[in-house]
Amino acid sequence: MTEQKRRPLPHEFHPAVPSFTVVSDDIEPGGTLKDDQVHAKGNVSPHLRWEGFPEATRSFAVTCYDPDAPTGSGFWHWVLFDIPASVTELPAGAGGDGFKGLPEGAVHVRNDYGTRDFGGAAPPPGDGSHRYVFTVYAVDQEKLGPDADVSPAVVGFNLRFHALARAHVIGEYENPGA
Template structure:
């Protein structure tokens, strides 16, 4: 059963334009289906965050935030899968399966599953492929003034005022009926 609804806009098309830089991954590619390893356990995945690496960000960058958002979720507000906040400027790569505890820097806010950390892809069975927007936000501050109990929307609100540049990769995921 495919849910009939229009395709949601890319979330960053709705925000003020910022410059971009390079985001690469050994695990996910722009416009390509993700492996089930990066999907949520509820759809048979391993719930592992993918490798991400970035470069070419502005020289004045003081810190980073990493996010993963599904604009295609049938919620009216999308679905936040991952919000990793306050990474220092010298962290420019995340290994596969990373957690904030592994890094000993930064922290995650609760995703829309209600859990801290990465929550993998889990579109409704039979729905069209969903886009998973992995973004690295280069900040003009070394840390956002938010706490681990902040919502992803509140972090996003703060990002709107402190993002110098953004790097994005948009893999997809689909669960057959």
Template sequence: MSLDRPVSPDPYELLPKVPSFTVTSDDVTQGAPLKDDQVASAGDSSPHLSWEQGPEGTKSYTITCFDPDAPTPSGFWHWVLVDLPADCTELPAGIGREGAELPGSAFMCRNDAGTKAFTGAAPPQGDQVHRYYFVVHAVTEESLGVDSDASATVVSFNLAFKTAGRAIVQGTYQH
């Protein structure tokens, strides 16, 4: 089964430009297929992420995972982690599980699966290759100003006004 539709644009190319910095991962390789650990039916585990310090003025970080290729008008948000302290520059694999102990006052917001956790890749069988954007947003405030019931869209709206920089690593998956 293939859902006949065009490939969605890179969503971060559509946002105002901000400085970039580097994020690396032991689990996600730029442009390459995700490991089974990051797939919902296999491991459903958030990947390891490590990043260099954000640009001057960074007071916290928000981590997101977004699939713009989901067969919806708004894509699919797999992970939303907000209010990581500014001195945090690495997350171990699996920290996105529900109930995980997070650094500082960080917390997870609802993803599009309705959980406050990481949800692994799960595109429809036979659909086009999906891209998963793991993004570290350097934030100009210690708190983004949302609570854990905020949707990913509300988090993204707040990020539009409070982002000092952005680091992206993008993996793929096709079922």
């Protein structure tokens, strides 16, 4: 994918907020996603850990978004919110396969695959490298408001008004094609 085709990150349209630190045992910033995070090769949500968020944080939300998907609106791979403020780490796999390690009360909405879980990278063959933006939001209330039946856009709307801070880690993946 050429540089001029790269689209803005979703939070570039939101008001500026402070940042904090998010790291992953599975994603090297700017590096290639592991096969586990690829839809056809493992489909496992990555490990994420965060720190340095505002003291007023009451919950967290986690999203994964591909701004480079050839849809005109990007592609939501994971939308999770109402993670208790006491939780500062999600193990690999928390976004699916029994949701092991997912905290009680956390809410998944449908991703663009139509499922309520993590859906791994799956760029079209030959479309170039896509960015997968894993964002953790520090939220100013325990419950963001929507339920599991809303779209990722509704969650994003609520996060625009309730994010105290956010941080992200970006991995890339390319499907070279036939």
